[in-house]
Amino acid sequence: MLMNAPATFIQSYIDDLNDALNQLKPGAALTRIQAAWLGACLTCILLMNSVCWAKFERASLGDCKVAALSWVFRKASxxxxxxxxxxxxxxxxxxxxxxxxxxxxxxDRARSKSTKRIYKVYKQKHKGSGGYVNGQTIVLLLLVTSSITVPVGFFFYMPDPALKQWDKEDKRLKKSGIAKKDRPIKPERDSR
Known part of the structure; x- marks a missing residue:
């Protein structure tokens, strides 16, 4: 399958999206380049049934380079x-x-035992092996209606490291027989 322009229904969707963006938050509309990039990406996702920059480049016969596609995704405002x-x-x-x-x-999405650059990764119990692995917890907020289910928000969950450290220390002190009044108080939960 070859792709050199966004599908017409995707282009009309992006135009509607831009109009609505301008109404809800003036100045937040997509630039011409951003709109073209989004149209190309949505069309490629539809055609390839995947989110892969290399497949997008091949589908555009090299018109859209991997570096340019990923740069817009990472750096454009x-x-x-x-x-x-x-x-x-x-x-x-x-x-x-x-x-x-x-x-x-x-x-929970298991990533690997050694991760350094993945956002909100923490040590999780791996159900399959019984060991531990680094992973992410992705939380979706879904709107469930009688006809469709639509994702309306998402975030990455990670346990509060300060609370986790306090819990570990509190268990150690409790095991050694220190009274509750002499142990450190529980820290406030991180709201992020």
Whole structure:
């Protein structure tokens, strides 16, 4: 499959998205280059059924280079949080959805034993082997309606390191027979 321009329905979606972005947050609209990049990425995701820069480059016959595609994703000042909000609003309006229930869904993703550059990685119990592995916990906020389920938000969960350290120390002191009044008090939970 070859791709040299965004699909027409994707282009109209991006135009609607840009108009809604301008209405909700003036000045947050996508630039012409950002809109073209987003259109190319969405079309490639549809055609390739994957999010892979190398596949995108091959589908565009080299017009979109891997370095340029990933650079825009990492460095461009695209208002990602507003894009998600506006996209959900557009979907709800288009399909006339007026009611639903919010639900959380979390999943642990094992990464590897040695990770240094992955965001919010922490030591998790690996259910398959019974050992430990570094991993991420991804939490999705879903809007569940009678017709569709739409993700409306997400974040990465990581246990508070200070609270974890206090718990470990508290168990050690409790085991050695130190009274509760002599042990350190529980720290406040990190709100991030």
């Amino acid at each position: 695209i208002p990602w949080d507003w894009l998600l909000r506006v996209s959900v609003v557009l979907i709800l309006k288009r399909y006339g959805i007026t009611e639903g229930v919010l639900a959380f869904d979390e999943s």
